[in-house]
Amino acid sequence: MRFKIDNKEVDLTRGVIYTQGSQQRHDIRAKTLQVLTLLVENPDRVVTKQELLNNVWCDVVVQDQVLVQSIKEIRDMLGASTIKTFPKIGYRWVAEIEPINKSAQFKQFMTIRMLALAFLALILVVGLAHFILDRADSQQxxxxxxxxxxxxxxxxxxxxxxxxxxxxxxxxxxxxxxxxxxxxxxxxxxxxxxxxxxxxxxxxxxxxxxxxxxxxxxxxxxxxxxxxxxxxxxxxxxxxxxxxxxxxxxxxxxxxxxxxxxxxxxxxxxxxxxxxxxxxYHGAFSNQAFAKGVNAFLQRDYEDAIALFRSALVEQPNMLAARRYLAGSLANTYQLEQAISLLQGSLLLTDDSASQKEHLRANLLIGYLLIHWPQGENRQQELDLAEQYIAKAKGLAQSSQDKLFIAYSYEELGKIKRLQGQYSEATRWLLAALEYHQSFHGRYGQTAALIELAKIAIAQQEINEAKHYFNKAMQVANESNASPNQIWVLLAQADMYRELGEKSRAHGIAQQALDIAHQADSPQLIARVQAWFAQVPIHTIN
Structure with missing residues (x-):
């Protein structure tokens, strides 16, 4: 559902608020989004505190303060007069909203498309200007x-x-x-x-x-x-x-x-x-668009990133890095088939010394998508296909002695074997990946393999062994103060305790992860942890 209120546009599906007339975008916290949705969908009545707590925090015992905090966040974002408080009873949505229908969405789509075309024309003009002025610059x-x-x-x-x-x-x-x-x-x-x-x-x-x-x-x-x-x-x-x-x-x-x-x-x-x-990449147009696209990608503005990467590919259609980032953006917006098709097309382009690394990445990314974005009914077939692409990536990495991507390939092969229940073979791949990561200056890459080893232990009901791997992974992440890796370890631990029925402990650990994400001020990390609390799957390529 999407609607307008004053100068803001609210997208309840994506959990985002856009401020019209500017490029400001505000992501709504997962629990606050659920509270807002429940209130907006019931404007004709008072929604009781207990109903809100039961629906939003159904899996954990919390104090009323968490609800008060969400109400405050909504008022801060959309205005103090949007919600009326009924003391000791609950809350009611009282602000008038303007639903955005499909025709309006189409109009907005056309507006965005026209803006994208205008941006493309502007970049081309700027590129031409830079070319002319660069030649003048060479004289002075x-x-x-x-x-x-x-x-x-x-x-x-x-x-x-x-x-x-x-x-x-x-x-x-x-x-x-x-x-x-x-x-x-x-x-x-x-x-x-x-x-x-x-x-x-x-x-x-x-x-x-x-x-x-x-x-x-x-x-x-x-x-x-x-x-x-x-x-x-x-x-x-x-x-x-x-x-x-x-x-x-x-x-x-x-x-x-x-x-x-x-x-x-x-x-x-x-x-x-x-x-x-x-x-x-040095094309005035493609370089600018690619750089802006990467910035948008890092800020999770995937729609803008898609438009920018496509613009970059107008001038340089064989720009493999732009194709890879475009595929990642498409995957992050659940356009998986397009993402894989684009990467497969990259593999058909000339394989020279400059493109071999990108071909390696394309194979690895296709395998990664097939592992982490299950689509078809035949899961075994998906994993077999993923293994074929990962094996190609491994071969390219080994031929170029790229130790980092050898380690990445080993990790993904280990995941495949874990998902197939072949725990001994999975362990062998993961231990081999660890050996490579231990040789790097930035050793916190070990955490991914250690988390996978912990998951193997959990699958075999060896909880103490899993805790040992988690502790080792956190020690490695802490040594380098690597906040993303700290969060991956904490969320994997939280998953384990939630599966064991220890919900309170799981939430406490996940809260630690959320605190680290906020300290890092990373939209990607914050979204990842919030998805854990909302118990919704999140598929994101970083």
């Missing part, structure tokens, strides 16, 4: 300043990245090109000076780019953000010049390689040398 080289690298890695292993990464970029660009570059100390002093002048106490650098350009007398400010996981990184960059911001994203296995690829991008942009890196 800009002075460059790198900002500290924003570190969004989910661990403490990369705490060195902001300043050392910034210094690496500064030194490498100065050494490899004739571009004038502001040194690290001057940039840091300028940033500190501007922040001291800011009486509002705003620490973000985004609003200070122009002042920073003036202070340092530079024409190009490079802003970067590192995200992803060890051995599988993304370096997002924005080039701020007088022609406006230009965005891009680089995929790499190491921080140093990603930084060097960015230096190559800048060198190529100003015709300082030939580009040699194979992991980045």
């Amino acid at each position: 080289l800009p002075r460059v300043a790198f900002l500290p690298v924003e570190n969004n890695m989910p661990d403490k292993l990369h705490d060195w990245v902001p300043i050392k990464g910034m210094d690496h970029l500064t030194r490498a660009l100065a050494q490899q090109t004739t571009l004038p570059v502001s040194n690290t100390d001057d940039v840091l002093l300028a940033i500190e000076y501007l922040q001291e002048l800011d009486t509002r106490g705003v620490r973000s650098l985004s609003g200070k780019i122009f002042k920073l350009q003036q202070k340092l007398d530079v024409q190009l400010v490079v802003q970067t953000r590192l995200t992803g996981y060890p051995e599988d990184l993304q370096l997002h960059y924005t080039l701020h010049s007088k022609y406006g911001p230009q965005q891009g994203v680089i995929l790499s296995q190491s921080v140093e390689d990603a930084l060097n690829q960015l230096v190559n991008v800048l060198a190529d942009k100003y015709q300082q040398q030939e580009i040699t890196a194979s992991g980045s």
